[in-house]
Every structure is written in C-alpha cells, then in structure tokens.
Amino acid sequence: MSDRSKQTRLVQYDWLESQEGREFLGVLLRRNKRRIFGLLEQPGFPSGITPTIVPFKLLLLGKSAVGKTSTVAKIAGKELPAIYSETPGIQTTLIYWPAKLVSSSKVVLFKLHFWDVGDSAMKKFDHIKTSAHMKPDAVIFFFSFTDSEITEEELRDFQEQWNIPILKICNNEGRKLADGSLDGRAGIMEIAPILNTIIEVLWRRRENENRKVGQHKSSKKRPTSNQGSNKTLQDDHHITDI
Secondary structure (H helix, E strand, O other): OOHHHHOOOOEOOOHHHOHHHHHHHHHHEEOOEEOOOOOOOOOOOOOOOOOEEEEEEEEEEOOOOOOHHHHHHHHHOOOOOOOOOOOOOEEEEEEEEEEEEOOOOOEEEEEEEEEEEOHHHHHHOHHHHHHHOOOOOEEEEOOOHHHOOOOHHHHHHHHHHHOOOOOOOOOOOOOEOOOOOEOHHHHHHHHHHHHHHHHHHHHHHHHHHHHHHHHHHHHHHOOOOOOOOOOOOOOOOOOOOO
C-alpha cells in the first residue's frame, strides 16, 4: 500500500454536494452554464462571504496530440476542440475551485492557473520554455491510453513507488442542456474528483513546506553549542503564510 493511501485527507471531497457547497458552486455557474473567467476576473460572492484565495501555477507537459488542451477544456467547462491543432505557444486557462479543508472547516477558493505549452513550440523557442518553467507549483505530465502500451499494473507500481497520483480522465462531450450547450453543474460534478485530488496534493505540499520552514526557524533560534548567550542566528528565509 502506498504512503498516499495511508494519508488523512486534507480536503472534504463530497463538500460540493452539501448545502454550503452548492451555494459556493453557484458562483461558478450562470444559468446552469459554467462561467469562464479571464486573467483579471474572479468570482463574486454574496456580502459577508470572503473566502481566502490561494493561487497555484500548474505546468502541463506531454508530447503533441496527447490531450493537454482537451483536458483543460474539459475541466474548465468548455467545448472540446472539434479538430486537433497543436498549441502554437503557451495557452493559459484560469480555473477557480472552492474546497473545504478538513482540519479547520475553512472554505478556500483555489485559483488554478494552467499553462498549456505546445511541445514543438517549447523545443523550437527557448523563451517559451523559459517562461513556462518559471516557478510552477506543480508539473502535470500527460499520456494517452490510445497510443501507449502501459498497463494498469505498471501504473499502480509507479504510483506506489513514487507516491505520485495518477489521474484518469475521459475527454468526451459532457451532458448537454436543452439549448445544446454544456450542462455546467453536471460537468463540475464529473471533474470534481480530478480537481480535488490536484488541490489535495498542492495543499499538502504547501503545509509540509510551511512546517519545514517553521522547524528551521525554531532550530536557528536555539543558542549554538559553543555559546552561552541567547543570541539567535539571522534568519534569511521568508514565507507567506496562508
């Protein structure tokens, strides 16, 4: 059994199905259709509700035609591309995702900034690779079962050995409304396990980093063994607490 399966969850996975969760879900929808947010936009909440917004940058990597662009469209609630066309450079998509933390019962609005980079463009132009690789919080590698000989057993072995979650998604058209547009609410519930797993990994890593920095600060405040004074060493590490 992998270490990940033994870990206590940090996010309430079924929270969106609760009354409180449905209220937050409403800010992501308009007339039951998924709202699309620009880079300078964010959801509006009723008076008195001000969730903490936590941003993350996610870099998507994988060979051409593996499904990076289609996957982002799926989880963003957009129509899937009708025909394949390689991403010419960098395509960014902003997705807001509300979640309730298990430890504090606090609702956090995760601001997920997906960077979809064309494989050929990144190999051809150095500045694209430099921009894309600039301080991502996570890297998501893509592969497709349709052109891969990887078995389910190999996937399980990889996940257990490296303690890295493997997410599976079927990039097909979702449920439609009467007018032929995508059913935003149904689409959100379909991709909820994917996004909840992503933010679970990101939040756990953030907590571990904060814990390590806290321990480092604590150890530097202790007097050195060859000094009897209470003088502490200069701490040159900085971290923004959430």
